[in-house]
Amino acid sequence: MLHSILMADVISSHKKDAAQLLDQFKLTVKAINNQFADTIISPLTITLGDEFQGISTSVSSGVLLILAMEEFILANAFDFKLRYILAQGQIETPINTKNAHEMMGEGLTHARKQLNNLKNKEARFLLTSSTADHIMLTTLNDSFKLYQHFIDSWKVKDYPLVHQFLMNEDYKKIASQLNLNKSTTWRRKKSLLIDEYRTSKNIILNLCKLHDFR
Template identity: 25%
Template sequence: MQNYIVVIGDIIESKDLEADDRKETQIKLEEQFKKMNRESGQLLSPYTITLGDEFQAVYRSSDHLFRDIWTIMAQIHPVQIRINISVGEITTEINREQSIGMDGPVFHVARDQIEEMKKEDILLTIATDNKQFDRLVNSSFRILSANLRAWNRNRLMILKKRYEEIDVKQIAGELELSEVAVYKNIRAGTLDAIQDLTDSITEIVNEMVNP
């Protein structure tokens, strides 16, 4: 059985946004998805806005997954999103043009997870066949979610750029910050620890999809 990585995202409290803000958020997402879909070599089915406020994609591996997640979060900040990562089986053909019209256990799990996240007000979760792994990771994601809610856009951008192996001097220049400010964000946000955590998750998830 072949496993795939499915990402489903949902804009938080989108119906409470003013009409212009909601439209602007959707435009920002569409522009970011076009860029990611064009440049990513990891997507089997591209990021697609499915229900106006939701989006999904299918990955062949998780190598760029977390970098992409931070990128999406930064793109629409201060509007926030909840994202579930699920690993499992797809029983239909992969739609390589749009992430619609596919089915399988992994989609059912991911959608159930999104509904549970709405109740518990969590920003990020994972679901795999390894429940012990899920409990450990999701406990970490609960802590991370609480921190993410208080972050500004610069911190998300710094985290994203760290995944791209951009050095502090260049990050400071691109974000028009001092190097001291970048280092302060790295320390205050425990960005190195977050990257270590997600690097470990990436390795384990890749073993699940490519045993």
């Protein structure tokens, strides 16, 4: 049986305040585990301080975890970025449903290797699957490149405003809530490419609906 393995690490973690980073990282992992408990087989577990691994019910479910984690980091204005690998593979030992430790298998070895390889590339997201349609999987990975373009264009100081735009599409209401000029708020929405971000995210979600990536 193939399992959907999700691994991630913090980019340039050595440049961050270690205590603050670990607190924020733990909070992020805990929040996603709680939010998606029904679609996580082995919970996301921090392994080396700046890395985590876990097992989701499907690749599509893993994609939802990634998107939710990125928006949680955004919503809390955390100053770190993650690099993800979501891969299908075999796990020969029993699945640990309490934490993602004490498991072995080709799938975990492959995912770890792919995550290490990703460190030499600009992409922060990589999905691999031996059963998914090649064109569909390639399109999904290309869509994540577009998604990354938008989220990486935002500075941490922009996160609170971006979060408001993602929670409410009506810029006039946001301007009123934040006591901002409406024209300025509209221009900020355009310059932050909020609509384009939404489009890239919707493409990813729709691709997952077209193919369940189990």
